[in-house]
Amino acid sequence: MARTGYHTRQRELIADFLKTHEGEHVRAADIAAHLAVSGSPVGVATVYRTLDMMTKSGEVKKYIDPDAGACYVFASQPCDSRHYHLKCSGCGKLIHLDCSMMSDLEVHIAREHSFELDPGRTVFYGTCAECGAKRKDNDK
Amino acid sequence: MARTGYHTRQRELIADFLKTHEGEHVRAADIAAHLAVSGSPVGVATVYRTLDMMTKSGEVKKYIDPDAGACYVFASQPCDSRHYHLKCSGCGKLIHLDCSMMSDLEVHIAREHSFELDPGRTVFYGTCAECGAKRKDNDK
DNA sequence: CTAGTTGCAAAGAGTTTGCATGGCG
DNA sequence: CGCCATGCAAACTCTTTGCAACTAG
Numbered sequence: 001m002a003r004t005g006y007h008t009r010q011r012e013l014i015a016d017f018l019k020t021h022e023g024e025h026v027r028a029a030d031i032a033a034h035l036a037v038s039g040s041p042v043g044v045a046t047v048y049r050t051l052d053m054m055t056k057s058g059e060v061k062k063y064i065d066p067d068a069g070a071c072y073v074f075a076s077q078p079c080d081s082r083h084y085h086l087k088c089s090g091c092g093k094l095i096h097l098d099c100s101m102m103s104d105l106e107v108h109i110a111r112e113h114s115f116e117l118d119p120g121r122t123v124f125y126g127t128c129a130e131c132g133a134k135r136k137d138n139d140k
Numbered sequence: 141m142a143r144t145g146y147h148t149r150q151r152e153l154i155a156d157f158l159k160t161h162e163g164e165h166v167r168a169a170d171i172a173a174h175l176a177v178s179g180s181p182v183g184v185a186t187v188y189r190t191l192d193m194m195t196k197s198g199e200v201k202k203y204i205d206p207d208a209g210a211c212y213v214f215a216s217q218p219c220d221s222r223h224y225h226l227k228c229s230g231c232g233k234l235i236h237l238d239c240s241m242m243s244d245l246e247v248h249i250a251r252e253h254s255f256e257l258d259p260g261r262t263v264f265y266g267t268c269a270e271c272g273a274k275r276k277d278n279d280k
Numbered sequence: 281c282t283a284g285t286t287g288c289a290a291a292g293a294g295t296t297t298g299c300a301t302g303g304c305g
Numbered sequence: 306c307g308c309c310a311t312g313c314a315a316a317c318t319c320t321t322t323g324c325a326a327c328t329a330g
Contacts, residue, residue: 006284006329028320043287048320063265066204069319086255095255101248108241114269115226115235125203125261129254146304146309168295183312188295190310209294 005053010042014050018060018074025063025071025085025094061120067092075120086124090131097124145193150182154190158200158214165203165211165225165234201260207232215260225263230271237264 017031028047035042051072054060060072065087084102086095106117157171168187175182191212194200200212205227223238246257 008285008329010286044319045288045321046286049285052321062206064204064206066202066210066261070206086249086253086257088255089258089261095253097249097253097255099248099253101245105241105245108239109226109237109264113226113235113237113239115228115237115264115266116268116272117226117264117266118229121229121265123262124249124255124257126255126257128256132256148304148310150311184294185296185313186311192296 009040010046011050013038013040013042014047015054018054018072022074023096025065025073027068027071061118063121063123065123066125073120084119084122084124086126086128088128088131089125090127090134093128095128149180150186151190153178153180153182154187155194158194158212162214163236165205165213167208167211203261203263205263213260224259226268227263227265228268228271229265230267230274233268235268 013035014031017034018026028044028051031051032042032044032047035047051060051062055062055072060074062070062072065071083096083098086097087093088095102119106119109115109117153175154171157174158166168184168191171191172182172184172187175187191200191202195202195212200214202210202212205211223236224242226235226237227233228235242259246259249255249257
């Protein structure tokens with residue numbers, strides 16, 4: 001299963017970047033851009049291929065953001081991803097939600113609805129406090 | 141609020157299609173394809189423009205499916221969208237979740253986390269019972 | 281040495297936009 | 306009639322793929 005292949009400079013760089021940004025949602029382009037600036041450019045294709053590989057192996061979670069496209073999140077341990085994310089449709093801000101109520105919800109959904117939630121891939125959309133207030137002002 | 145624009149054959153067709161498929165998640169291409177087959181083809185651009193318009197007016201909800209791209213859901217009443225969706229990563233099945241616990245969650249998140257959830261745009265990812273069982277068999 | 285990797289560029293898929301024509305009101 | 310809507314195709318963005326050169330083990 002482990003079949004991870006060779007250890008290369010590029011993969012090291014990408015993995016490092018992800019570890020440095022653990023828990024954050026990054027896009028392939030972010031990684032490529034960062035590495036390019038750092039003086040060790042890596043081809044976009046390689047970034048995608050590596051991320052795809054890591055996604056399959058479970059090292060990173062992939063999800064699609066309506067505004068930004070594919071996003072990847074590094075999770076050191078599968079079970080560490082006990083938290084969910086809230087994404088503000090207004091400002092695009094990403095909020096980490098670490099709340100015991102979610103565990104209850106998971107249990108409830110698993111039991112009553114026969115569905116096992118995947119925290120790493122689930123993103124809640126809505127409006128943050130600031131944008132909510134802003135909208136009230138603008139809306140007349 | 142602006143009663144946007146004219147009443148045209150194309151918009152009627154698109155609205156009809158959406159009403160016929162209320163609650164289902166359809167893609168722009170699905171609509172265009174259906175109308176083309178029905179003998180009243182509508183340009184893709186028009187479909188996108190109309191859906192965009194309806195999204196802004198709140199008639200339909202838009203969300204991005206990791207596999208299929210942009211999806212739209214027609215909701216007869218804004219407040220009828222009191223339900224969320226569960227999407228199985230295994231078989232792609234979409235499950236409607238209409239559960240009072242979600243209301244509690246909304247209140248909780250609004251109060252404790254200052255974030256207002258948008259049911260129409262939030263999709264929970266995870267694994268349905270069937271795929272969960274299937275996976276257990278295959279995994280070993 | 282050999283197979284897995286990389287990078288470039290071309291290919292794709294999905295969505296948006298410009299512009300001239302057509303149709304609603 | 307005026308203005309909005311439509312269609313087509315070109316433009317775009319993001320992601321994938323083909324292929325020759327490259328490199329880790």
